[in-house]
Structure formats: C-alpha cells, structure tokens
Amino acid sequence: MPALPRFHPALFELLADEAPRVGSEAEPRRQVDRAALLESVRVELERLLGSRRDSQPRLTPLSVIDYGVPDWSALHADRGADREQLARGIRQAILAFEPRLRRPEVDAEAVAGKRQTLKVDIRGELAIEGECWPVAFVARLGEGGAGLAVEEGEP
Template sequence: MADTGMRAPLFERLASGDIDAALVFDRQGLLDSVHTELLRLFNTRRGPRTLTSPPSILDYGIADWTALQQQRSDDRRQLARDVREAINHFEPRLKLGEVHVEPVQGKPQQLSIRLVGELRSGQHHWPVAFVIERASDGLEVRHERLD
C-alpha cells in the first residue's frame, strides 16, 4: 500500500491482528475500504434518534427507513439528512458533496441513494459516487469512479 497519510479504520486494524499497524491505502485500497465500511454502516440499524452528542458508537448505523414512502419528499429529505450525518460521523474518508434519495421506478416502497463526493486520504482527493439499493439479503453498495 502506498503512503497516502491516512490510517486504516480501527475495525480493519483489529481484523489484521495489529491495532497499532500504520496501514495506509493506495487509491483502490481506499475505495475498497470505504465501500466495505459503507456496506456495514447501511446494513446496521440504530434507533430513531441519536443517543449521544456528538454521536458515538452507540449511534452507529442508519435509522430504519423501510417505512418511508418514496413519493413523500419529506421522507426522502429526512433519509438524506440521516445518511449525511452517519457518513460525516462514521466515515470521514468520504467527503460528501451530494446525497440524492430517489424513488425506484416500478417499486413503490423502495428508494435508491446516490452519494457523490470525494475520497480523501492525506493530501489526496479523488471524485467518487456510491449507489445504495435494496438487495435480496439487505442493502448493496456499488461504487462508480468519476475520473
């Protein structure tokens, strides 16, 4: 891995067996790591409100949004705010620019989330987009490179 100035997240350092490891990522490694963390974050449910201020590990995840209605703009805005808050607190390597919550055509109870922003590590920044959609076993996260 190339030295880009940002350490791997704690979970990845724990999984590697060396919590003090100075694991740093090249661009693809960073993309893969953020992708994995977003998958964890979006497939973890927290309560309807944050419990601590600022949010702590007790607040990890996204509030249950299965009851939100795709046609209600208030529901879509609320989900976008929740997503932005969770990413800002739990995945700082992704600097969000835009969060789009859109209805899924032909599926009245489903929403699609598109995140547009930059991956950042040290002085390096790379444009990226992630799409989060329902899959048969939870939510799936796909990434799109924008360069």
Template sequence: MAGTGLLAPLFERLASGEADVAQAFDLQALLDSVHTELARLFNTRRGPRTLTSPPSVIDYGIADWSALQQQRSDDRRRLARDIREAVNHFEPRLRLGEVQVNPLPAQPQQLSIRLVGELRSGQRHWPVAFVIEPGGQGLEVRHERLD
C-alpha cells in the first residue's frame, strides 16, 4: 500500500543510508519490520527478572522458559505474561489483544505462540496475527492474514 504516509522506524531509516529519510513506509514494509523485530525479541534471552523499571535495553528479550513445564497451564500463563510485557515495551507498533501459548500437538515439549492484535502506525490500525514456533535456526515468526 504505497502512499499510506507511514514512516519507517528511526533505526531502519538510519540504517538504510538513503538520502530521503522521510520516505513513506507501506503496510507490507511495516509488517516486515515488526516481523523482524519479533524474531529478534523472541530469539534473545534475558535474565529471570526485569532489572529496570520501566524496562530498558538491558532487559531486552524474553526470559528463558526452558525450565517451564509446557503441559502446566500456570507455566504457560506465566510465559504469556512475560511475552506480553516484552512486546508492550519493545514493539509498541503491535497492540496485543491475545497471547496464546500452547504445546505443539506433535511435540508436546515444544510451544507454539500466537500473538493476535493490531498493527498500528499513527492513527491507522490493521488486524494482525503472528505465530512463533521452533525452527531450524531458533524460533521462527510467521504472519497470518486476518483481513
């Protein structure tokens, strides 16, 4: 959707090296950017507790959940809270409505995470869902269409 008037995040504008730093960011580019940031966030581990309030860059990532029991609903709820906190602080372009944490049917010791919410930029909002599951190179993120 070219011409939406969305701007790329500051880091991406600085890293692009393009002369026109006010270049419009279309919806697909915004989706790709959030996708990339979620992949970084979910593949980065932080300590068991947040060190600063509000969280800062040293708190970036998701707490290690390898000791959690995937079959225990309390552990899955704890992980969902941690994910919600991390996404709210480090990816504000995604307004979460629902965080679903479920064991994978074929591999009950592994988890599937589904984030449902709104992608937002300025006054514009789009429904969106992302699924995070184990892959060959760590956790992989994929986007699901909701429109």
C-alpha cells in the first residue's frame, strides 16, 4: 500500500489536535488522501472568508492578527471596482493563510437580484510533497456569512 501524501495542517487543525507529536516527531504533519486534503482546504477557506479584519493590515506581511478578509459590508456587489477590491483582499488572505492553495485566482460576481450577495470563484493548485493538481471552489458571500463548495470537475 503506497504511503499517503503528507501535508502541514491548517492553523485551526493544529490548535484542535488532541494528540500532537512531540520530541523527535515535533514537526506537525498528518497523512491524508486527496479528498481529505481538499476538504481541509475547503473548511479553512470557508473559515477565512467568514472572518473579518480591518481594511488596512496591521502588519506587513500579514500575520495572525490580520486573519480574515477585509470587511466588505460597505461594498456593493453591482460595482465592478468593489468586486475587484474584494477579490484582491481575498487573494491576499489566501496567500497569507492558506499556503496549500498555490497560485490562487479569485473572481467575484454579483448575484442577480441580491445586492449584498456575491459569488466568488477561487481557483488554484493544491500542492503536497511536490505534487500539484488544479482545484476550484465557489463561495457565496452574503448577509448569512460565507458558504463554500468544491466546484464539480477539475477547472
């Protein structure tokens, strides 16, 4: 049976780990298959999109104090400049807090008839142990928070 790929877990997975490795095994790593890694990244992106930070980062580069995406409550889904601003902020947050998703691309679109709701497409590559494969996620951002799904098929 081939060994499963290993990856660094997300920050919140480390904090919730009930049996962290210590001593010579101090480097935190878990073994999972692709589906489990994809779900782990999906959950972390959903958490990231559901968290807010100030519009201006406190530190450069972003640190844990800046976790989340810039507050977008004052932006309007029907304004292209606002959607681009939000997409840049989401991409910046992904680059800082979800390194397992490489080369992220983010597009935000208005949802017809819902001025405060956006559809956000996130594409990139998952990377573990030298392997990369394309992935895509679709998020709905609105008054109820963020919901994120893996897009069907490969992008």
